[in-house]
Amino acid sequence: MQLLKTHCHPDIDTLEGKSIFTRLATRSIVLRDQFILLMYTTRYEDYSLPGGGLDAGEDKVAGMIRELTEETGAQRIRNVKPFGIYEEYRPWYKPDYDIQHMISYCYTCEVDEVLGPSKLESYEIKNGMRAVWIDIHQAIKHNHKTMASSDKKGMSIERETFLLTLIASKITDSRTNI
Numbered sequence: 001m002q003l004l005k006t007h008c009h010p011d012i013d014t015l016e017g018k019s020i021f022t023r024l025a026t027r028s029i030v031l032r033d034q035f036i037l038l039m040y041t042t043r044y045e046d047y048s049l050p051g052g053g054l055d056a057g058e059d060k061v062a063g064m065i066r067e068l069t070e071e072t073g074a075q076r077i078r079n080v081k082p083f084g085i086y087e088e089y090r091p092w093y094k095p096d097y098d099i100q101h102m103i104s105y106c107y108t109c110e111v112d113e114v115l116g117p118s119k120l121e122s123y124e125i126k127n128g129m130r131a132v133w134i135d136i137h138q139a140i141k142h143n144h145k146t147m148a149s150s151d152k153k154g155m156s157i158e159r160e161t162f163l164l165t166l167i168a169s170k171i172t173d174s175r176t177n178i
Contacts, residue, residue, distance in 0.1 A: 001105060004084035005162060009155065011091050018098040020089075026064035027051035027106040029083055029167055030074065032113065036136045036167070039071055042128025044154040045146045047139040049163060050074075050131065051104065060105050068109070071124070072131035073116035080109040086163060090155050106163065136168045
């Protein structure tokens with residue numbers, strides 16, 4: 001799978017001499033024309049791709065399908081294809097490690113338009129997460145506004161906005177090549 005970007009959080013000045021743990025995750029890209037299936041999180045005031053961490057030894061596609069189903073209630077997930085990898089180094093605020101190395105495997109897929117019930121984790125419910133179909137350009141604009149003006153933004157908004165912008169450009173490219 002193609003590496004899309006490696007990002008190092010601005011609070012990290014060096015990786016040398018740091019204790020680092022790696023977390024593998026998946027992200028789902030579900031498009032319907034210019035609309036995309038995203039998670040809106042009230043706590044962070046942002047839109048993000050459905051996804052999350054892989055369980056130990058879990059197959060990447062199986063994990064992507066599990067996360068997409070749990071978070072959005074997506075039904076009949078099909079036509080799964082690799083999109084790319086987003087790699088990031090983020091500060092870790094627990095005493096066991098200094099830095100988290102997150103590797104997000106992104107996949108495109110199709111789902112039924114009508115979503116079933118989600119099975120959000122307690123912290124996701126507490127953070128006000130919900131699945132929404134939204135115009136991708138509106139989501140990008142919203143995330144840029146949050147990045148510029150909100151003190152609530154989380155560490156993942158840069159990743160999510162980069163990926164959404166890349167996805168939107170590929171939508172535009174595919175339409176001009178028809």
